[in-house]
Amino acid sequence: MNILPTKKFVFFAVLFISLAFNSFGAGVDIKVLGVIGEAYNDVVVNGSYAYVATASGLVVLDVSTPSSPIRVGTYITTDAAKNIFVSGNTIYLLSSSSGLMVLDVSDPSSPILLGSYNIPGNANDVYVSDKKAYVANGGSGLQIIDVSNPAFPELLGTYNTPGYANGVYLSGMTAYVADSAAGLQIIDVSNPSFPVLIGSYNRAQYSNDRNVYVSGTTAYVAYIDYNYYFQSGLRIIDISDPSSPVSLGECPVPGLADVVYISGTMAYMAGDAGLHIIDVSDPYSPTRLGSYDSAAYPDSVYISGTTAYMTSDCSGLQIIDVSNVIPLVPLGSYATPRYAFDVSVSGTTAYVADEDSGLQIIDVSDPSSPVLLGAYDTPGSARDVYVSGTTAYVADEDSGLQIIDVSNPSSPVLLGAYDTPGSARDVYVTGNRAYVADWDSGLQIIDVSNPSSPVFLGLYHTPDYAKGVYVTGTTAYVADWGSGFQIIDVSDPSSPALLGAFDTYSYANGVYVSGTTAYVADDIFGLQIIDVSNPTAPVLLGSYKISGPAYVMNDTACDVYVSGTTAYVAGYGGLQIIDVSNPSSMALIGRYDTTGFAHGLYVSGAKVYLADGGYSGSFIGLEIIDVSDFSPPVLLGSYNNPSGNANAVQVSGNTAYVANGNSGIQILNVSKPASPKLLSTCDTFGSAKDIFISGTTAYVANVDYNYKIESVFQIIDVSKPDSPVSLGEYPVPYANSVYVSGNTAYVACGDGTFYSYGGVQIIDVSNPASMVFRGSYDMSVSSDIFVSGNKAYVVNGDSALQVIDVSEPSSPLPLGAYFGTHGSAKSLDVSGTTAYVAGYGGLQIIDLSNPASLVYRSSYYIAGDVNDVYVSGSTAYVANGSAGLQIIDVSNLSSPKLLGSYDTPGYAEKVFVSDSEVYVADNNGGLIILVISESEIPTAITLSSFTASQKGKKVELKWKTATEIDNLGFNILRSEVESGQYTKINKKLIHAKGSSTKGASYKFKDKHVESGKTYYYKLEDVDLDNTKTMNGPKSVVVNFRKKK
Incomplete structure (x- = not known):
């Protein structure tokens, strides 16, 4: 038995990402340079050191090499450290119950406590200036503490703010306090014993000011506004006259933003939707340039030069390069006066139904700078617009249908109107007829051949509330809210007749029809696809429940537009782009989180126009998004056996071999990837978990989940793919993975439980009918194995990559190990002298050139259950559980970059690449076959x-x-x-x-x-x-x- 020396290790997960924010359009060029894992709450950087307030106290990190931060010192506190301030070699640390602690860090490797001051209440933030510490102390307001003698800090004075003090910033002799619902409090502290209020700024009743940063005569406040569906953002306030502060501008951001940091003309905000970067060069019109969507919820942000440092109580410290920030898609936007509900585009002109402001006509010839051409203030509330030629038809709620001449966009003219009995929510025009979804008055059909005098033709009373309508030929399709989807024969407009109906899962908000297929935006149940080839008996083909970002609890599908095999869905979480080529297995291929709630959309060429209505009273308007660069992986075909779960796959020539759980192995002909053909199956002893093909022989790792001690390693002759034959079996403990080299099989075993020991089993397979045990190497869990020459590379759940000398199988010896991989390393692939390790937290790249001293090269963070990795050339393919396939460029080992992704229908377990095709063992999704193509965009x-x-x-x-x-x-x-x-x-x-x-x-x-x-x-x-x-x-x- 070979046992490595037992040592106590502190594990870190180090990350290096080049991030693509969306799979389409120009993005924000932000690179994650590193991450270190622990519950980190706040960070300040001074020189080449980052000082971090963590759940266990103070951690000092050397960040001179951002891709690999090194812990150099710690100071353990009795409870969690919440906030930190650095002044020279002195650290001021706030903790939950210990109050303010003063530490000397002149030797970063050995911080020393100088003194402390117990602060009753809930200290949230600290700012130190001129030997005085200013503490935002929750319900106790502002406290000022003399720290000139660090060994004996003394309270100088307090100011009990009217709200709840969350953040504090000092400029000169003035303290600025973010005081929750009481807004920004401006306090004169020239006499610290008697602080005096100078002025305050409070925007709204339900606004919660969380943090403040002051630069010159401007205060930047991070706020949350509970009145508007938990909207948050940046508020910029002129404080040149502190007794009368004036708001200059605001910039809403997704999520709940808690903190703000200013560097030059850029504001950096952190919250539950990640890092947001805002251009504040024009304080009257701050512009969000882009975001970094952190997997965790950042608690703080600090900027040093062109590097952002973010902390999170979930993933520790993240270091992000923000040196080259350019505007993220959309291409442009136009803030309409009110709440944008719908948009229609004709040529280079967009027509927006803008609630109480009626119809807004906008020139979008330059998407980066839309210009208002004209407007027509309808009498009601504009909910929808349909444009035909030079005429715009507006569904105007209680004022019915408004018909407007837009031949001169700068001066639109009302041609006529028809006051429908209900509340006009949607309109569709074909020929001389307008079809109006009239809420509680169903479907209204109106003759508009003479626009100045529209004539009622007929109506159909739908069972619920008609909210959306689409017409093709003599059939009208109505999204009827609580009653789902109604199909109505309108060949005789005076007497419309119901053909059929389909009661969708939720509330049908909008509908789009293409051929014999209807696409319904079905509120919280997302997109429903319905076969209407037989209108009397519509059939559900598939559904896709869209998911919004972290700050939207349940996303709501409001509208849908279909182009080819792609559906574009507008909802509370913004824009979702869905591949609908296979309605029974739809896949999300892109998403863009708009500033507000997207209610309507229109697609023209490679641009998506969104009516982005904001949050219950805030007004966003029109957003234009470029999807021209979007080129996702293309699904070639799939095969699924409902009786099993595809756990692993290998391909040889035109034959795919699938380890299919309780169904044993499946052998398929994949010469035509669009229609894989099942050749045969072979039952295995237990549940087939992994498979290795060598020549005409399949080696299968089976596991018996009911009796884990005696799982079975099995050898199967597949020389005749249509009639495989079992050659032999050998008992092993809980087989996870298998690798075969020559006449030797190496089986990675163990599940980490007390009754299933793990490690590597080495078996002579020269005679499959009578296999011989050669040796073993013990470890708690061995998740995956790769063998090259006399070396075996093994990863286990204990966060380690181990290199083992197997030249003498009866006595394998450890050569080296890397303790620093992910929290649970699951898989690896080896190419040359480089190992690629996949596990929770993503992909790590390790240099193997010296087995005795393995060297970390870089990593790429991937959220989710990262199960497997396969490297082909300079590309790594990662099976990422419910998130499907991730494709990563590893041509530069120091800087891996995301190339693309594909959301498989099941749970991606394993991946195998053969030529230009990628095979994914997708658990309950079966075998997925993909081809990866790269779009080349010529420069102008x-x-x-x-x-x-x-x-x-x-x-x-x-x-x-x-x-x-x-x-x-x-x-x-x-x-x-x-x-x-x-x-x-x-x-x-x-x-x-x-x-x-x-x-x-x-x-x-x-x-x-x-x-x-x-x-x-x-x-x-x-x-x-x-x-x-x-x-x-x-x-x-x-x-x-x-x-x-």
Whole structure:
């Protein structure tokens, strides 16, 4: 028996991610540089050290190499540390019951307690200035403590704020307190013994101010507004006159944002929906640039240079590179005056039904800058709009149908109206007839051949509340809220007749029909797909329950639009993009979380237009999202045996071998991936969990879940795929995985329970009918194994990768181990001298070149149950449980990047790659076969040259193109830091002059430069579809001094 020396280890999960926020459109270029796991509550960075308040006290981390933070020191407290402030070599730490602690960290490896002060109440935040600590102390307001003598801190004074003090920031002799429902309190602390209120700002009754940051004469407040469905955001307040603060602007963000940090013209907010980055260069119109959707709920954020440090009580410290933040899709937005319910697009014009503000007409020819062309204030509340030619038909609730001439968008004119008896919620126009979903008055049919005098033709009283309508031919399809989906014959409009109905699971809000298929937006039950080929007997084909982000408890599908095999669903969680090519097995292929609640949508080409109504009273308007770059994996085919669960798969040639649980193994012909053909099955002794193919032999790891001690390793002859034959069995303890090399099988065993010992069993399989035990290597659990030459690589549930010398099978010896993999390592693959380890927390990459000293290279964080990894070339394919397949570029081992994902219908257990096809053992989803394609988007220009040089007291930029295809023009962006934030410096687009056959020459002069500074320039080209490509940077050192 070989036993490794027992040691006490502290385990960390280290993460390196290059994140794609959505699988479509231009994203925010944010890279996660590292993560260390523990319950971390707050962080401050000073130099190359991060000081973290954790559940167990203070942790000091060396973050000089962000991809691999190193713990260098700790100070253990009796309870959780909540907040931290750093001043030089002194740490001020707040804990739940110990109050304020003062620590010396001049030696970061050995923090020393200098003194403490017991604070009664609930201390939430601390700010230290001029030897005084200012504490936001919940219901006790602001407390000021003298820390000039750290050994004996003394209370100087208090100010009992009217609310609940959550956060505090000091600027000069003024303290700013985020005081929950009482808003921002501004307090004069020039006499700390007698603090005096100067002024306050409180926006709304249900607003909860959580945190405050002050820069110059501006206060930035992170707030939660419980009046608006728990909306949160950033409020910017002018405090130049502290006695009379004035609100400048606000920016709502998804989730419940608790904290804010300001760096330059950027605000960083953290909350349960992750990290949000906001451009506050214009305080009157702050703009959210993008987000990092953390798997955990961040509690704090700290910015140092171009790096963001976030803490979470679930996943510890995350380190994120925010050096290159560019606007996230959508392409643009337009804030309408009221609550946007619906949108229709014709050409480059969007028509928005905007509640009490009626019809808004918006020019979207430049999606990045929509412009209001005109508006018509309807008498009622505009809920829906349908545009036909130069006429807009508006469902105007209690004012019925409004018909508006929009031939001159700047001056729309009412042509006529029809006051329906109910509340007009939706309208569809075909020919000379308008069909109105009229709420409690069912379906109304109106002749609009003479718009100035619409004529009632007929009605059908639906059983509930008619909310949506779609018409094709002589059939109207009505989303009838609580009664589901109604199909009505309107061939005789004076006497509509019910053909059939389908009672959906929830409340039918909207409907779209394509061919013989109806798509229903069914409230909290998402998307329902119904076969209406026989209208008298509609049949449910499939349903997909959409899920919103963390801050939306139950997402609500409000509207649906279908293009080809893709359904676009608008709901409270924003936009969901669903592959509906197989209605019985729909898959989510993309999602964009809008600022508010998306009620309506329209798809035109590669753009999605969303009517984003905000949160119960807040007004967002129109959002435009680019989906042109979206190219998900394509499903080629699937095969599922309902009597078993696909646990593992291997492919040889055109044959797939599936370990199918209680159904044994299945052998399939996959020469035609769209229609896999079952060749045969073979019962195994127990539940088939893993399979390995070598030549014409299958090696199967079986497990008996009822009797785990004696599971069975089995060998099966598959030389005749249509008639497999069992050759032999060998008892092993709880088999998890199997690898065969030559005549030796290596079985990874164990489940970590007291009655099932684990490790590696080594078996001679030269004679399958009479296998011989050769040796074993003991460990608690062995989850997966890979063998190369005389070395076996094993991962186990104890967070370790172990390398074992198996040159002498009877006495395997440990060569080395890496203790630092995920909390539960499940699988590995080895390519050359690199191991790829999959487990809870994602994928880790380990250098194996020296087995005695394994080296961590990087990792890619993946939320969910990461079960398996397969590496092919420079791509890693990860089976991720209920999240399906993740595809990761590992060409740069130090910086893995997500390429794409595919949400399989079941639970992805194992993955195997053969040529360009990916086979996923999808548990109850069966065998899924995918082909992975990459979309190549040509740039608008071929750039010949791009230079930057000083000309007098200006910088001159020149560039030449060889060809230009559909090029709209250029922008010049500048930064004073190469990897920093770049700002556009040309006021107008520099228009293109080239063509597809010839290029052109351009130049631009930057007049606003200063001597002694270095400037970096990037050239951005923009094509007709607003696709942008960045070139550069080029640098110039400016020097105005005259030469002697």
